Amino acid sequence: MANSSVGLYNFRFELINKLIEQGFEVCISLPESAEDRNVKLMINAGVKHIQTHINRRGMNPIEDLKLIKEYKRIIRNINPEVILSYTIKPNIYGAFAASKCKKPLIMNITGIGTSLMNSKSKQLVIKLYKYACQKSKFVFFQNESNYSLFTSMKLVDYQKTKIIPGSGVNTSKFKPVNTVKQDNIIRFLFIGRLMKEKGIEEYLNAAKNLTNKYPNVEFQVLGPFEEEKYKIILGESKYDRINYLGISNDVRNEIVNIDCVVNPSYHEGMSNVLLEAAAMGKSLIASNIPGCKEIIEDGYNGYLFEVKSVTSLEEKLIRYINLDNKEKDLFGENSRKKVNDEFDRNIVIGEYMRAINRI
Incomplete structure (x- = not known):
């Protein structure tokens, strides 16, 4: 049931x-x-x-x-x-x-x-x-x-x-894919139902602030509209580097093309979004809540931020943006290892x- x-x-x-x-x-x-x-x-x-x-x-x-x-x-x-x-x-x-x-x-x-x-x-x-x-x-x-x-x-x-x-997580289905990056854009991805409790407002506010400050960042949103107002907000967005991707039948297609998955949710059982992204060797940023903090070791495979805080989220996003490529790659490798060992x-x-x- x-x-x-x-x-x-x-x-x-x-x-x-x-x-x-x-x-x-x-x-x-x-x-x-x-x-x-x-x-x-x-x-x-x-x-x-x-x-x-x-x-x-x-x-x-x-x-x-x-x-x-x-x-x-x-x-x-x-x-x-x-x-x-x-x-x-x-x-x-x-x-x-x-x-x-x-x-x-x-x-x-x-x-x-x-x-x-x-x-x-x-x-x-x-x-x-x-x-x-x-x-x-x-x-x-x-x-x-x-x-x-x-x-x-x-x-x-x-x-x-x-x-x-x-x-x-099915580690045979969700696994790292070797891709060659065609540009220097750092891509963040939100996956989830678009509703307040999933932290979409904090994500969008941080995205608006950081796309103004950094020319090499892009924020993507993937998932169904659970609350209609977000359809209007995203539809009226004047920011060309905040992109709504729609709904996916296979999130691997979207995860493979990004650098870091962001989960700003207010509460979780155990975040499947983070587990699947980790299994694919991606860096993670999420609310410091049960269901996320078990998957992310702060500074090892990503960052945890204060739930419902745009300021705290921005701080961790900026910290990730300022990492060099080797440090970002190491985060991804550590994510995959943690999932294999524990999840x-x-x-x-x-x-x-x-x-x-x-x-």
Whole structure:
């Protein structure tokens, strides 16, 4: 159960293939239809697809009750041996439904999001997560901070938890590509949904300031518009070195042509954007938050800056701009080494198979 075909295909497809290889029948519950590109790829691999309506960001109780009923209907029809859930609504409402149907569920806390930051909904979400964790058979966390939060608040029994290195990264798919630089332009890239919480405002403000000061820098933006105002902001941009690239079916095509990936997000589970860029041997700059600081060692393979601070971000961007080419190359080499040692996706798949086999 997941809330996006993009996340399921990009970050869990190797696990799906492993389950199919082991003789499991795999069904996926997603909001996208069978015509969606990523859904088609998973169906072609041998999965059964069930379209399930999910309003990812809404807090409408009637819609959410409908989702619980839909999950219960799906579980009763499929009669699964085990259920895997990702992201907040599939986690919480999937656990409700699985419990009612007496089926084991393995939950993955991919990040705490705004639900545990926003005071209006915080107490409600805490209660819902506590119930869901109690009803889950096993709970994976993607970083130490989220794990500590849940265990300190007694939302989950630590004995049925495990911290994994995010979603891991496919180091065979994402790998360095030797290219010859045709100019002296330093290219930065933001990858993500265009919304305030992803830090797009800080990125654009820093980009505007630095393109005025440095003639040899370019800032790129890649991803869908989650909030419409950014479509207007980027559409009206008068800066010829701030470029919106649209949406990509394979981010390797964009990552290969840049020098450094920037992730100014306010919160992360474990940043897949940084992991994939690191695996391709790129330098990294990101907010000093859980889910980013595990991937970046400041001064080793990139820089960390103060979250929500344009000034701090600019300082680190300038520091990177002033590095010589050998220092930039070393950052990239160190990124690849760190991913190989700590974040290979096979580590995550192994932990899932162990949990599934125990059940």
